Amino acid sequence: MEGADIGACSDLFCKVFSAPPWNEDVSPKEARRYFENCFSLASFRGFVAESGGRIVGLAAGFLKPWRKGMEFYLDEFCVAPSFQGKGIGSRLLGEIRARLAEEGVFGAMLNTERAYPAYSFYLKNGFSDAGLSVLVRET
Secondary structure, three states: OOHHHHHHHHHHHHHHHOOOOOOOOOOHHHHHHHHHHHHOOOOEEEEEEEEOOEEEEEEEEEEEEEOOEEEEEEEEEEEOHHHOOOOHHHHHHHHHHHHHHHOOOOEEEEOOOOOOHHHHHHHHOOOOOOOOOOOOOOO
């Protein structure tokens, strides 16, 4: 992912996450602000999948130090609905793993909900349910 991709990534992000099962109310302006902020972080790592010159998948995350060394936290990951189920997401995860391994990053983690289709996708792609966390937020 490059700075020039922010517009296309923002559009894709809104398209994917405004639909079921997420149904999030994210404006293009908010999505753009998210990606611009990501690029301001030295620890940010972003990746895209393209088809026909179009961005059809994205991954955004950051590196953080952990007990065994640097770990990658995958903050956002999505594939355009019309490209889901075609191996794009799995290939993108493979590319992410390869690129992070080149940097000496030892592993990756993420949060998702068991009820979402993404849960089985991540399990299929080598992640395991750590069963350790609960998401809480300030109200």
